[in-house]
């Protein structure tokens with residue numbers, strides 16, 4: 001078998017997000033988020049699940065940190081719940097909310113684990129949504145004020161910062177496709193929101209620089225690979241448009257200071273080009289220190305007129321799938337990373353999310369999730385291939401440490417390397433946890 005070995009200095013971690021694990025949704029002064037509202041609207045979330053309790057990490061974070069310590073990881077990515085800090089989105093600060101994150105960060109540091117903090121992982125304060133949410137440019141400034149407050153509070157403790165997680169999901173999945181909160185289906189709204197999210201990212205980076213906060217800052221776009229079904233130019237072009245929705249649309253503004261023309265053409269055709277004000281692109285495109293890449297899956301695509309916004313249809317050619325029915329496509333991970341390096345230069349990259357949904361349950365005290373181990377092996381092998389091709393990978397963070405609230409799929413879809421019984425909240429380390437622990441310890445694995 002082949003040994004896949006990683007550099008000694010590479011960081012190994014795991015990732016979660018506030019609304020997906022914390023629970024305590026109505027506790028200690030936390031304000032409502034759009035996901036509290038959305039999940040309690042019947043029909044939006046499978047089985048009517050919501051984040052009221054989740055993994056109860058708000059109360060069990062010490063146990064979770066011990067699980068991380070035993071795992072041997074040296075970085076943990078979590079997100080701060082904006083409405084736990086500013087219950088109304090702006091104005092009065094909830095000191096108990098700040099205290100929770102100080103307790104979590106102190107616990108991590110005391111156990112030799114570096115905190116990587118995501119400022120926005122989808123839980124917009126409902127109070128701001130009531131004023132138009134991300135469609136309203138005032139929300140952009142509210143985010144910058146929230147970010148500044150957090151920077152000041154945790155400067156010196158937290159040194160790796162992510163502004164926005166997956167702006168494509170926040171804009172298009174949530175306001176055009178509509179399956180995530182707040183659940184609209186309006187393309188022009190979605191493109192305006194995508195612009196405001198990038199603006200919010202840029203303003204937060206500007207505050208970070210002005211405050212001379214110690215550490216580094218980036219954002220974490222989600223990516224997918226689309227492989228042309230044939231060598232026909234129409235198939236190649238259709239796949240490039242489809243990938244442009246995830247990659248160029250969110251990378252060109254940050255790294256080139258402009259939106260990609262081929263994507264503007266598509267949105268313009270639907271009367272949905274975003275409203276851009278003078279100075280916006282300069283704010284968006286100021287330098288960042290790293291980019292977080294989230295990768296899960298890829299597909300084969302071909303040209304089909306009006307099949308979707310991009311005249312693109314996906315073709316099932318028999319790839320094995322996870323329990324989320326996503327193709328297992330590790331080749332795409334390599335190709336996405338090379339594409340980003342080729343198009344945007346040699347930027348430091350953290351893999352801020354990669355993992356698989358397998359809904360294995362506990363049997364006799366054990367969770368045999370070989371599918372997840374195989375997925376991780378294949379994708380880490382692809383990652384090493386990208387590194388050997390010159391991509392500057394600084395770290396890999398598995399999604400996710402714990403089974404958690406998987407948005408519209410609720411608790412049914414499990415991504416954790418640790419199983420959570422959502423009736424008892426008992427944590428059970430899966431086989432993949434032990435495999436990952438050994439890989440982190442060794443810095444290599446046997447393919």
Ligand SMILES: OC[C@H]1NNC[C@@H](O)[C@@H]1O
Pocket residue numbers: 017020166294353399406415
């Ligand atoms: O779907 C799996 C993950 N994808 N990225 C964002 C996370 O919040 C999701 O749980």
